[in-house]
Amino acid sequence: MMKIPCPHCGVRDENEFQCGGTAHLARPALDASDREWGEYLYFRDNPKGSHRERWRHAYGCGRWFNVVRDTLTHEISAVYPITETPAR
Amino acid sequence: MSKQRFSALSLLRRSLGGHRSWEPQWRKSEPKPAYDVVIVGGGGHGLGAAYYLAAEHRVGRIAVVEKGWIGGGNTGRNTTIIRSNYLFAESAALYDHSVKLWEDLSQVLNYNVMFSQRGVMMLAHTVHDVQVFKRHVHANRCSGVDNEWLTPEEAKAFCPPLNIDPDIRYPVLGAALQRRGGTARHDAVAWGYARAASELGVDIIENCEVTGIRRDAQGRVEGLETTRGSIRAGKVGVSAAGNTSAVLSLAGVRLPLESYPLQALVSEPVKPVFPCVAMSNTIHAYISQSDKGDLVIGAGTDAYTSYTQRGALHINMHTLDAICELFPMFRRLRMMRNWGGIVDVTPDRSPIIAKTPVPGLYVNCGWGTGGFKATPGSAHLFAWTIANDAPHPINAPFTIERFRDGHLIDEAAAAAVAH
Numbered sequence: 001m002m003k004i005p006c007p008h009c010g011v012r013d014e015n016e017f018q019c020g021g022t023a024h025l026a027r028p029a030l031d032a033s034d035r036e037w038g039e040y041l042y043f044r045d046n047p048k049g050s051h052r053e054r055w056r057h058a059y060g061c062g063r064w065f066n067v068v069r070d071t072l073t074h075e076i077s078a079v080y081p082i083t084e085t086p087a088r
Numbered sequence: 089m090s091k092q093r094f095s096a097l098s099l100l101r102r103s104l105g106g107h108r109s110w111e112p113q114w115r116k117s118e119p120k121p122a123y124d125v126v127i128v129g130g131g132g133h134g135l136g137a138a139y140y141l142a143a144e145h146r147v148g149r150i151a152v153v154e155k156g157w158i159g160g161g162n163t164g165r166n167t168t169i170i171r172s173n174y175l176f177a178e179s180a181a182l183y184d185h186s187v188k189l190w191e192d193l194s195q196v197l198n199y200n201v202m203f204s205q206r207g208v209m210m211l212a213h214t215v216h217d218v219q220v221f222k223r224h225v226h227a228n229r230c231s232g233v234d235n236e237w238l239t240p241e242e243a244k245a246f247c248p249p250l251n252i253d254p255d256i257r258y259p260v261l262g263a264a265l266q267r268r269g270g271t272a273r274h275d276a277v278a279w280g281y282a283r284a285a286s287e288l289g290v291d292i293i294e295n296c297e298v299t300g301i302r303r304d305a306q307g308r309v310e311g312l313e314t315t316r317g318s319i320r321a322g323k324v325g326v327s328a329a330g331n332t333s334a335v336l337s338l339a340g341v342r343l344p345l346e347s348y349p350l351q352a353l354v355s356e357p358v359k360p361v362f363p364c365v366a367m368s369n370t371i372h373a374y375i376s377q378s379d380k381g382d383l384v385i386g387a388g389t390d391a392y393t394s395y396t397q398r399g400a401l402h403i404n405m406h407t408l409d410a411i412c413e414l415f416p417m418f419r420r421l422r423m424m425r426n427w428g429g430i431v432d433v434t435p436d437r438s439p440i441i442a443k444t445p446v447p448g449l450y451v452n453c454g455w456g457t458g459g460f461k462a463t464p465g466s467a468h469l470f471a472w473t474i475a476n477d478a479p480h481p482i483n484a485p486f487t488i489e490r491f492r493d494g495h496l497i498d499e500a501a502a503a504a505v506a507h
Contacts, residue, residue, distance in 0.1 A: 001400055015402055019392035021346075038492035042344035042435045046333035048395050071347075071395050 002074050006057045007065050007081070020054035023066050024085055048072055056083065093198055093417070113279060114286035119293050122320035123149040125474060126312060127327060128298050128335055130154025131163040132274075132453055133459065134327035136467025137474070139197075142288035144468075145475035151292045151321075153314060154295035155331075156240035159278025162329050162429040162459065167352050168385035169365050170461040171208040171269035173228050173235040176498050177440060178485045180231040185482050186465025187268055193464055201272045202379065203395065208269030208365040209238070209247055213258040217370055221264040228266075236460030238263045247364050249415045256413050258371050260454050271365060271376050271384075277463055297425070301339040301449070309339070309448035325450040325474045330395065330430025332453040339446050343453065344491040345432045348389040350457050351399040353407075353426035355418070357381030367413070373410035382424065385411060389457060399428040431456050435491065437500040441470050441483040450474050451488070 002014040022044055028036045051071050056064045068078040080086065092098070092111060102109055125141055127134045130152050141147040152158075170190055172183035189196075190203050212218045221237070228235035240252040243263040252260045282292055293316065300313030301324065309318040328335045330347040362377040374386030387407035390399050404426055412419045434440065434454035439462070441452045452470040455462060469483040479487070490496055 001402060014400065021393075034494070035492050038494075039342075042491040043342050044333075044344070044346055045337075045342065046346050046393065046432075048331075048334050051393065055391070069392075071393055074396060088233065 002076075004055060004067070004076065005079055006060055006063075007079055008061045008063055010055060012057070012060060014058040016057060018056045018058040020064065023052040023054045024042055050077070090141050094200070097206065106347070113283040116378045117291035117293050118149070119151065119153070119296065119314070119319050120149070120291065121318075122149045122311075123291070123321045125150050125325065126321040126323075127152045127325045128312070129327040129329065130156075130158035130278075130282075130292065130294065131161050131252050131327065131329060132159070132277045132463040133163075133197075133329075133455075133466050133470065134325075135159075135278055135285055136463055137325055137327060137452065137470040138290045139281045139288070140468050140471035141287040141475060142285060142290050145403060145471060147475060150285075151293055151319070152285070152290060153293045153296040153298060153312070155295070155315075157294050158282050158292060159275055162431065163278045163354065163463070164275050165429050166274055166426050166460045167376070167384050168271040168274050168378075168460055169208060169269070169367070169374060169376065169386070169458075170203070170272060171266050171365075172208075172233050172461070173208075173224055173266045173269070174499055175224055175227050175453050176497055176499065177227075177231050179499055180228060180233045181482050182439075182465060182469075182486065183462060184233050185232070185469070186462045189468060190272065193272075193277075193280070197280040197284045199276060199283055201276045201280055203270065203272040205268050205270040206364050206376075207246065207265055207267045208367065209243060210264045211243070211260050211366065211368040211370075212262045212264070213260065213368065213370045215261070218261050221262070225264055232264075235266050237262055238265050238284060247366055249362060249417055250366065251414055251416055253355050258368075258410075258413070258416070260414070263364035269365065271378075273379075274460060281467070298335055298338065301335075303339065303446065306445060323448045323450065323474055325452065325470060327452045327470065327485060329453070329455065329459065330432050332432050332451065336444070336451060338470060339444070339449055340448070341451075343440070343451070343488065344434055345429050345454060346393050347395055348392075349394050349396060349399040349428035350389045350431045351387040351403055351426055353385050353387065353404055353423050354378075355383040355421045356424050358383070358421070363419070367416065368410060371410040371414075373407050373414060375411060375415070383418065383421065389433070393432055396504055397428050397430060431459070433457070435500070436496040436498045438486060438497040439466070440486055440488055441466060441473060442479060442487045443473065443477070444488065
């Protein structure tokens with residue numbers, strides 16, 4: 001059971017949360033090609049290691065936030081607001 | 089290596105010598121400088137592809153490189169369920185191709201894979217389940233795949249331990265039964281393919297992790313960098329399950345995959361008590377009894393990507409809650425061990441067996457939570473695709489490009505998490 005630090009409620013068990021998948025995927029413009037749209041919808045880096053992802057404290061405050069989590073260790077190295085887009 | 093065929097006579101003859109005369113069933117190979125085809129990944133799918141390349145396509149020099157030991161990944165750690173009652177015609181054709189190969193695999197490989205067509209029964213607990221499963225039954229019949237609807241009483245008759253009390257939390261409203269479905273011995277599948285491939289000259293190279301994919305000036309694959317040195321290769325087929333994204337990224341290929349830990353667990357061994365495979369997609373429980381006597385139980389995936397090869401405990405507890413309610417006689421049974429394997433999941437929950445944008449590089453991935461059942465079919469079609477540099481008609485729909493052109497084979501909504 002992972003412990004996830006909700007920025008609003010503090011550290012809670014993982015099953016209070018819902019994972020929203022990879023963060024910072026930019027939605028393409030309306031005139032995007034099928035290829036760009038397909039890449040946006042379905043293709044992922046699926047990294048071994050540091051992964052920026054969105055989480056929601058579904059059974060708590062209900063709010064979204066971003067997390068940097070290592071997919072090999074589950075260590076959470078950063079938590080930051082949903083509106084923030086850090087430089088890569 | 090001398091041909092060591094298994095037969096009643098050879099077993100009897102060797103028994104007279106106390107079974108001390110058996111030789112290793114496959115060769116442990118050192119990497120050679122060059123091969124016509126190198127398969128990355130020594131699980132059932134990869135070993136099988138090497139076998140079919142040698143046996144049916146007469147490819148000369150073939151190697152399988154495996155970063156650990158053969159069959160040490162998901163092939164050796166899964167719930168061994170085999171069935172083909174998928175909704176869409178493309179899927180039913182793919183999985184039924186596999187079931188047909190399972191039916192005589194022991195004879196073809198001269199290795200007992202203990203394929204047992206004891207029947208796979210999928211339980212319906214809600215009105216939605218009933219409608220979906222009946223739709224599956226009708227679709228399967230149109231595709232020539234056996235699948236039949238059972239009432240709760242018929243389900244209980246087929247599987248006496250089942251609790252069909254209407255007052256339980258998720259009562260059984262009926263079931264879909266595929267009688268040709270069943271189980272096989274997972275380790276034996278890897279060993280049988282390894283033995284048969286080795287006999288045909290395939291080099292099986294263990295403890296050999298791929299660290300780079302070399303390409304020539306035109307972009308075509310020309311070899312691999314590995315922890316055991318450089319290997320030249322005319323073609324490379326990647327069959328690396330949860331690690332596929334990492335391997336393909338070495339050639340700059342990005343895939344519609346995410347990797348998740350999928351868990352299973354086994355109980356202490358007991359006398360034969362459970363006659364079939366029972367599955368509940370809705371409340372996440374998959375159970376059968378191995379010939380050794382332990383109950384083999386499948387749980388779900390974690391809800392976030394991970395390469396840890398362990399899942400969260402609450403996932404297993406959720407499954408055991410369901411097992412205890414559906415089969416109350418197992419309530420005091422102790423669990424012996426559990427494990428998590430990393431599975432590569434596509435957005436439509438259907439696999440990819442295809443060419444990649446890189447010439448000479450092929451991929452067989454995206455089997456998600458249900459790759460074991462497809463082992464022979466997947467291996468057979470992947471070998472065909474590599475040998476002919478073009479897909480077989482059965483795997484032609486299972487491309488990478490379907491995620492760009494929209495021709496998804498959407499088993500996700502139809503079959504929930506179970507495959």
